[in-house]
Amino acid sequence: MMDFQQMMKQASMVQQKLQEAQAKMHESVVTGASGGGMVKLELKGTGDMTALSIDPSLMAPGEGEVLADLIRAAYADARRKLDDINTQLMRDAAASMGPGAVLPDLPKFF
Template sequence: MKDLNSLMKQAQAMQQKLADAQGRIAEMEVEGTSGGGMVKLVLKGTGELARVDLDESLMAPGEGEVVADLIVAAHADAKRKLDEKQAEVMREAAGPFAGMPGMPKLF
């Protein structure tokens, strides 16, 4: 029974670490850029768009399509960075259980 109790304690500890990791993820922010920094946007850890900054030179008439493309590219950059950070935090939280056969893929 000692082994079962030990296993249960380890599982509870891992569950707490994963919950803590999810909290850290929710608080993080990442910045994505495109157009050499002419477009910057910030995504929260939840994936919510928090801010968009546009270089004033993009406000010229006829630049709408370019601006739209740059915003999409900046979002893709930020999303990639967010996914990487989220995976890193979850791997750290899962510790030795990360990638263990039979464990659900969390990240």
Template structure:
């Protein structure tokens, strides 16, 4: 019975660590950029966009499509970086144990 008690204790500890990691991810800010830094997008570790910065040189009505593409590219850059950070953080918390499929903690 001691093994079950130890497992339950470890599960509670992991749950507590994961909850703390979730809070930390909400506060984490990750920036992505495109166009050589002309467009920058900031996301939280959970993927919510919090800021968009656009260099004034891009405010040309004739080039709206280029600006739209750069914003999309900057967002995707930030999202990729955020997913990497989240994956590393979760791996360190779980000791490298694979999580069940569909268990999305990010």
């Protein structure tokens, strides 16, 4: 059985790993695309959209509904990628905790 000092040291290391994982999550940037790349956007790890690119052909009158659908699809694509990155970062952090470790809930930015 570990003594108290060893447990505190291990808990401190775990906390540091989780903080590092959260920092990496915030620094992540992903690109989502839809319509064969006609709509692209970037999301930061915090969920903030930092860029949006729309093909000029989608700006034609009557294309508003199509454009809205493509923007939502690009956002969903980026969000899935961001969720995958965040999940992997937390798994990597948890790997240092040993078998049976329980992860905290992932932060929800959306």
